[in-house]
Amino acid sequence: MGRKAHFTNEQFYSAAMSRVAENGPESVTVASIAEAIGAPVGSVYHRFSSREMIMAGLWLSIAESFQKGFLEILDAGHCIAASLYTPQWVRRNPIESKILLLYRREELIGGEWPEQVRERAEGLEQELRSGLNSFVKKQFGRCSEKNIRRMVFALIDVPLASVRRHLENDETPPEYVDELVRETCITMMEVRNENI
Amino acid sequence: MGRKAHFTNEQFYSAAMSRVAENGPESVTVASIAEAIGAPVGSVYHRFSSREMIMAGLWLSIAESFQKGFLEILDAGHCIAASLYTPQWVRRNPIESKILLLYRREELIGGEWPEQVRERAEGLEQELRSGLNSFVKKQFGRCSEKNIRRMVFALIDVPLASVRRHLENDETPPEYVDELVRETCITMMEVRNENI
DNA sequence: GACATATTAGAACCAATATTCTAATATGTA
DNA sequence: TACATATTAGAATATTGGTTCTAATATGTC
Numbered sequence: 001m002g003r004k005a006h007f008t009n010e011q012f013y014s015a016a017m018s019r020v021a022e023n024g025p026e027s028v029t030v031a032s033i034a035e036a037i038g039a040p041v042g043s044v045y046h047r048f049s050s051r052e053m054i055m056a057g058l059w060l061s062i063a064e065s066f067q068k069g070f071l072e073i074l075d076a077g078h079c080i081a082a083s084l085y086t087p088q089w090v091r092r093n094p095i096e097s098k099i100l101l102l103y104r105r106e107e108l109i110g111g112e113w114p115e116q117v118r119e120r121a122e123g124l125e126q127e128l129r130s131g132l133n134s135f136v137k138k139q140f141g142r143c144s145e146k147n148i149r150r151m152v153f154a155l156i157d158v159p160l161a162s163v164r165r166h167l168e169n170d171e172t173p174p175e176y177v178d179e180l181v182r183e184t185c186i187t188m189m190e191v192r193n194e195n196i
Numbered sequence: 197m198g199r200k201a202h203f204t205n206e207q208f209y210s211a212a213m214s215r216v217a218e219n220g221p222e223s224v225t226v227a228s229i230a231e232a233i234g235a236p237v238g239s240v241y242h243r244f245s246s247r248e249m250i251m252a253g254l255w256l257s258i259a260e261s262f263q264k265g266f267l268e269i270l271d272a273g274h275c276i277a278a279s280l281y282t283p284q285w286v287r288r289n290p291i292e293s294k295i296l297l298l299y300r301r302e303e304l305i306g307g308e309w310p311e312q313v314r315e316r317a318e319g320l321e322q323e324l325r326s327g328l329n330s331f332v333k334k335q336f337g338r339c340s341e342k343n344i345r346r347m348v349f350a351l352i353d354v355p356l357a358s359v360r361r362h363l364e365n366d367e368t369p370p371e372y373v374d375e376l377v378r379e380t381c382i383t384m385m386e387v388r389n390e391n392i
Numbered sequence: 393g394a395c396a397t398a399t400t401a402g403a404a405c406c407a408a409t410a411t412t413c414t415a416a417t418a419t420g421t422a
Numbered sequence: 423t424a425c426a427t428a429t430t431a432g433a434a435t436a437t438t439g440g441t442t443c444t445a446a447t448a449t450g451t452c
Contacts, residue, residue, distance in 0.1 A: 004398085004399085004448080004449065004450085005398080006448095007399095026306065029438085029439060030439075030440060031439070039401090040401045041440090041441085042400065042402065042442090042443090043401075045440095045442080046398085046399060046400080047399095050440080050441080051439090051440065051441095102300075104298075106220060107300075110222065149372060152361075153358065157357040157358065157360070158357055158380070160357060161349075161353040161356060162349065164353070165348075176342070180345075180346065180349050180384070184354070184380050187379050187380060187382075187383040188376070188379070188380075200418080200419065200420085200428085200429085201428080201429070201430095202418095202429070202430070203429095203430095225408085225409060225410080226409075226411085227408095227409075236430065236431045236432050237411085237431090237432075238412090238413090238429090238430065239429070239430055239431075241410090241411070241412080242430075243429095246411080247411095
C-alpha cells in the first residue's frame with residue numbers, strides 16, 4: 001500500500017546505542033538520533049512513540065541477548081563458565097556492554113515504562129530467577145535462600161563488579177579479571193555444612 | 197560587617213542530599229533545594245556559583261569522610277576489616293551511601309569540574325592509591341601490579357558489588373553480605389607462589 | 393495514470409530548569 | 423542613628439530538548 005520505509009528500526013537503535021556508548025545516556029537526544037542517520041525528527045516519532053520507547057527497546061534487546069547466552073550456560077550446569085560469561089561477553093560486545101552494565105536502567109529510561117515494555121522486562125527477571133533456582137537445586141540439592149544469594153553474588157554481582165571499572169575507562173577487561181572471578185566463584189561453591 | 201547568613205552551607209547540602217537519596221540525582225533542581233529549606237533561588241546562587249558546585253561539594257565531603265575511615269583501617273593492616281568497611285559504612289550512613297556508591301559521579305556532577313574541585317578529587321585518588329600501595333607492600337612483601345589488582349578487587353570492587361543491589365532497593369544490606377565479602381577477601385589473600 | 397496511505401520533512405510549540413538581574417532587607421560598625 | 427555591605431527575595435531570561443502539527447513525497451494497488 002504505502003510507501004516503503006527509508007530507515008530500519010535497527011538504524012534508530014544503532015544510532016542511539018553509539019551515542020550512549022560515546023557520550024553517555026544524557027547525550028542521546030531525539031534530534032541527535034535523527035541527525036546521526038540523516039532523518040528528520042518527525043520520522044523518529046513516526047516509528048517510536050517517545051524517546052523512552054527507543055531507549056527501552058534498545059535496552060531490552062541487549063538484555064535479552066545477554067541473558068539468553070547466560071542461561072544456556074547456566075542450564076548446562078557450568079558454574080565457572082557462567083561466572084566468566086560476563087567478562088567474556090563484554091569483550092565480544094564492547095558497545096552493548098556499556099549500555100547494559102555500566103549505566104543504571106533509570107539513566108537510560110527515565111520515566112514511565114509502558115505496559116508492553118514492562119512485561120518484557122518482567123519476563124526477563126522471571127526467567128533469570130527460575131534459571132537460577134533450578135541451577136541451585138541441581139548443584140546443591142536444595143534451593144535454600146542462602147545458596148541462592150551465594151550464587152547471585154558469584155555469578156552476577158561479582159562478575160559485574162569485575163568489569164565495571166574497565167567499562168568506565170573504555171578498555172576491554174584484561175584477562176586477569178577472569179582469574180579473580182573464577183577464584184571467587186570456586187570459593188562460593190564450597191558450601192560448608194552449616195550453610196546447607 | 198554585613199548581615200548574618202540565614203542559612204548554613206550544610207543546609208543546602210543536606211537538602212540536596214535528601215533529594216538525591218529519595219528521587220535520584222535528576223530530581224535535584226536548584227529550585228527544589230531552595231524550596232526544601234525555604235530559601236529563594238537567588239540565595240542558592242549567592243552561596244554557590246552553580247548547581248554543579250553544590251553537587252561536587254556534597255559528593256566530595258561524603259567521599260572524603262568515607263575514605264578517611266577506610267584508610268585508617270587499611271593503614272592498620274586489617275585486611276578483612278577493610279573489606280567489611282563498605283557494608284558497615286552503608287549501614288551507618290544509608291543516605292550518604294546512595295550518593296557515593298549507587299549513582300555514578302557523572303550523574304551527580306555532569307559538566308565541568310572547576311579547578312578547585314578537581315584538585316580535591318585528585319587528592320582523594322592519590323591518597324587511596326598510596327594507601328593501597330603501602331598496604332600491599334606490607335602484606336605481600338612487594339608491591340606487584342598483580343597484587344594491587346587483587347586487593348582493589350577484594351577491598352573495593354567486591355564490597356561495592358555486595359551492597360549495590362540493596363542500595364537500589366533502599367534496604368540495609370543484610371548481615372550475610374559481610375560473610376560473602378569476607379570469604380572473597382580471604383580467598384584473594386591466599387596468593388599462591390606463581391602469583392608473587 | 394489516479395488514489396490511498398505510509399513515510400519523510402522540518403518548522404513550531406511547550407515545559408523544565410539553570411542562571412541572571414534588580415530591588416529590598418537586615419545587621420555590624422562608626 | 424546612619425552607613426556599608428552581605429544576604430535575602432523572586433521575577434525575568436535564556437537555553438535545551440521532547441513533542442506536536444501540517445505539508446510534501448513516494449509507492450503499492452486498482
